[in-house]
Amino acid sequence: MKQMALDIGLAPVSTLDNFVAAGNEAALEHLRLWAGNALRSPVPTFIWGEGGSGKSHLLRGVREALREQDSRVGWMDASTLHPPEYDEHWDAVLLDDCHLYTAEQQAAAFNWFVNAQNPVHGPARWVLAAADRPPADLQLREDLRTRLGWGHVFQLRALGEAERRSVLRRAADERGVFLSDEVMDFMLTRFARDLSSLMLLLEQLDGYALRTQRAITIPLIRSMLENE
Known part of the structure; x- marks a missing residue:
């Protein structure tokens, strides 16, 4: 069944504070x-971790934390088709989606690293990838692949179905919101299943339910998708 992208209003900025760790506390x-x-x-x-485990959220969260300190960051992901030259004013280098890099992106990532x-x-800058x-296991040029694995390595664990339900139920209870099994099934099969997206969906559902007194x-979920 096709999942819906969560595109309701403006999604909040990914931060380290709104990342749901749940099993990934050491990395956070x-x-x-x-x-x-x-x-x-x-x-x-x-x-590293499978899709939906929160890798990109964490990298964006680090970028946001550094920006709040007026630090400059070099950022590259799979959508950075023509990466710029390395900038000595950068305080850190963040490399997302490394497994998808083209030859040009791999060359730039190696140069940045x-x-x-x-x-x-100045001092050495941190690289987070x-x-x-x-x-x-990365199918990248060898000089880049070996450098990426040189330092600290953390595996992110995506939660299983029962764990997602448990976390979602607990978050709903904390808000004083009742989610029926039918609603939970709908949320977990029709929307992105990573916890950050589910928490955002719950927050928006709660707000919409309060505004409409329902x-x-x-x-109600269908109504929110149509009207928000």
Whole structure:
């Protein structure tokens, strides 16, 4: 069954604070400590996991945390078709979707990595990268692949069906919202299944239900999709 993209109004910015860790606490804590420390270690970090495990959310969260500190960040993902040259003013390099990189992107990523770790001026910069598999399994040029796996490596675990339901139910209870099994089934089969998207959906459903003075039902969800 085709899942609906969550496109209701403006989605909130991905941050480290609104990432639902649930089994990935070690990776989140590592990134929190690093992003919040001006004397951060330049040892690179690599996170990997299947789709929906939260890799891109974490990288965007780190980028947002650094921007709040007025730090400049070099960012590349699969949509960066023609990456720019490395900028010595960058304070960190973030590489998302590494498993999808083209030859041009791989060359740029290698250049960014080398220049960040061995800059002409100033201290070494941190490199944070992410992909859907561990570095050893990446189909990338060897000099880039080995560098990506040199430092800290974290695997992100996507939650199973029962765990998603449990987290969603608990979040609904904390809001004083009742979700029937039918509504839960609809949410988990028709929308993106990563926890961050589900929490956003719950927040928007709660707000819409309050504004319309209605309980959360499948007809209400359909109404929100049509009217919001």
